[in-house]
Amino acid sequence: MQHVTSSALPLESALHNRLKATDFLDCYSVESNLSPRQAADIITNFPGWAQCLIGMRNVLTAPFGLLKEGPETLNKVGFFPVESENSDELIAGFNDTHLNFRISVMSQHGRVFLATWVHPNNLAGQLYLKAILPFHVLIVFNALTRIKTASKTV
Secondary structure, three states: OOOOOOOOOOOOOHHHHHOOOOOOOOOEEEOOOOOHHHHHHHHHHOOOHHHHHHHHHHHHHHOOOOOOOOOOOOOOOOOOEEEOOOOOOEEEEEEEEEEEEOOOOEEEEOOEEEEEEEEEOOOHHHHHHHHHHHHHHHHHHHHHHHHHHHHHOO
């Protein structure tokens, strides 16, 4: 049974302030009462197969100077620097030469929403985004399924 659903980004999300016509935005949600921080910690605790994909990405993009992880900061979820956090939403991500991206993890009305915003900075960013989208969707569905499972045990 599929619990993950494609969703509209809640109107309260701070990601709306970034969105331009040419940007990529997707949002999925699952039933859960976890806080944004609890959900973000689960989302960024990638399973082995996803870690392998990220490792391959890092090797393949190294010649192009793409960042392997965000800038140094004490407040991170996984390797993503936290940009803002309140009781309803956590936003994390960073800017790179090819694209800027943020994830939003929101907890609202008994659901956790995971949104990804991407602003390609150039043609390389557009091509990169097209190349990773199928893997992105797999990782998002897996993450939200893990949130649903964790919600049953909390």
